[in-house]
Amino acid sequence: MFNDKVTEKDVVKMDPEFQDLLKRVLAIQADCEIGGPHLYVKDILPNAPTRADQIMVAKTAAEEMDHFRKIARLAGDIGHDVSYVLSWPNQKRYVEAFRGKINTWEDFAIFGYLIDRVGRYQLEEFVGCSYQPLAQILPHIIKEEIGHVGYGGSKAAELAAKGDEGRERLQKAVDFWYPKALDMFGRSDSKRSERYRYWGLKRRSNEQARNEYIKEVNPLIVKLGLQVPNVEKNRLHQ
Secondary structure (H helix, E strand, O other): OOOOOEOHHHHHHOOHHHHHHHHHHHHHHHHHHHHHHHHHHHHHHHHOOOHHHHHHHHHHHHHHHHHHHHHHHHHHHOOOOOHHHHOOOHHHOOOHHHOOOOOOHHHHHHHHHHHHHHHHHHHHOOOOOOEHHHHHOHHHHHHHHHHHHHHHHHHHHHHHOOOHHHHHHHHHHHHHHHHHHHHOOOOOOOHHHHHHHHOOOOOOOHHHHHHHHHHHHHHHHHHOOOOOOOOOOOOOOO
16 A cells, blocks of 8 residues: 655656546546536526526536646646547546436435535545645635535425425436436446555555445435435446
């Protein structure tokens, strides 16, 4: 197990596997940060129910784009240009959750509540990681991601309080996004996940992180008066 701390200037001296894994994880993280705004800015921003909601949608998108810039800068510092993800169509995104489209306000609320929560888990993997420049930019990014999750939760609660019709639309959104959230953690038997942990770039296995997420999020879904979907239904990865 690798326990050292690596700086930008140390990367070229590192084992090629470490370099490849670091570049890969930065590219995927950059793509995830920009993938959200690409899903909802065009359709959700102009159609948000109130001016205050429009401001929050715009603020969320701006923060995610800033997260992209921070991650892209780290990648560029080690000679890996990830700007290509800016022009990618959604269908090419690294993570399946960002390949679709957010069509309704219910989708946007649940996306924030479930998908951005996975984003928080992903970022927490890098806390104290072996690559110091990545670990150093995390506190502010994680704080903003927690804000996105909280906003999604407050909007979901408002929608759930509107009665059976509101909960029905919200349940449809949960049924769609819940399996995508679980798949974001990757395969339980991933060999690459083991190598990330060996090099100190991540802390938990995919399965461990997913199980912790399920334990956290399932009671929150029930609290909204909704049913938790079958954890094995509509999944790409187990």
